[in-house]
Amino acid sequence: VRHRLCVGVLGGMGPEATADFYAKLVAETPSARDQDHLRVLIDGDPSVPDRSAGIEGSGESPGPHLARMARGLVAMGAELLVMPCNSAHAFEAEIRGAIGAVPFLSLIDATVAATLEAVPGVRRVGLLATDGTLRARVYADGFAAAEIEALAPDAADQRTVMEAIYDVKRGRGRARPRSALVAVAGRLAAAGAEAVIAACTEVPLVLASGDVVVDGRTVPVISSTDALVARTIAAAMSDSDTD
């Protein structure tokens, strides 16, 4: 029997995005019965300090808290860690430093790879992300390594993106954040983005492929959540250890 890795999830950032990740992980896992599914341990901890404030230096760093969560999940039996929150990847080094040889699958790497698969030869993408994710340059650097330019919205549009993300977190309905994000995504596409990256796990809760159409052309929306789901299943199922 092939051993399948137990997946540990650093969650709660936000809670709805974590629930969305888990539901998609279950839906996408090939299965005919309960026992075919992966074991998933989730620490849905909404008390992690605010990521954007930590990145900007205006608030407590979430790094030590994330390192503790990671160690706790490994102690519970997790053999592979993931974190469905883009901003928190600014603190990825602290997480990796806390868990020794246990693999941590980067949401950023998964999303860059999914973009290259969805839009072969892509040269320029647009980012829908938090201020913290942009400031930490996790996507700018990740895409640059693949020779892809990552466009951020202008300052006014970025404020709109942040408002939309916090609207989603407040659970105040989908229509307003969706139309705000569609408008910003359209301007990124008009500026040359061949794909729009839903680079915050709240964004795919309201924005999907097909929502962004510019001059009759549908602009692909790459969901960071979907990218991490696919990579997680592949990594957990393809482990070469046997038991």
Add this chain to the structure above:
Amino acid sequence: VRHRLCVGVLGGMGPEATADFYAKLVAETPSARDQDHLRVLIDGDPSVPDRSAGIEGSGESPGPHLARMARGLVAMGAELLVMPCNSAHAFEAEIRGAIGAVPFLSLIDATVAATLEAVPGVRRVGLLATDGTLRARVYADGFAAAEIEALAPDAADQRTVMEAIYDVKRGRGRARPRSALVAVAGRLAAAGAEAVIAACTEVPLVLASGDVVVDGRTVPVISSTDALVARTIAAAMSDSDTD
């Protein structure tokens, strides 16, 4: 600041029902930002031995496995345990025995209480449940204590219910299991059930209030998942300890 209890979830039975429980718990928690949510630890372990087989004595008992999961969640910091799987409540005593003074909120008790709230004065309900749940009599006894008669489907209809539940677990679409469950629920109502109990956490994934109409009368469907969500939030938020 009022201390809110960290919720531990014995999950994976099945995984989709656990994801549904978590999503509803997040959606129903009063919140304006991530930090207002409850901390939720989930052990989504689909390798728990089959509950119906364990109850019937034809397979390994899941009791010791569930007791280990419960102890692990408490070790991780859980202060209140719940289990969104009705059949597994046949092994509730083994779980309680493993966790000392940590409270375990019964899904059965939550569902009986929710039924009394939704249909005041109710005398007779119909059960949509697994063979194992029926055989273990968890609902028959729970409702009898409230002087409510719990009707089970006849043998042919019960086979239909089991097929529908396993169709949901196999993820083969909603239409077939929904129409099967609607038909059985209609016959339970025709036999005198004033409400139908979705007494398996796969059932509310396809059957909702409004789906069952008999002689022009809408028969309430009581979701065991929703009942547990409401009780969990109330119990976790109302703890009298302060910190």
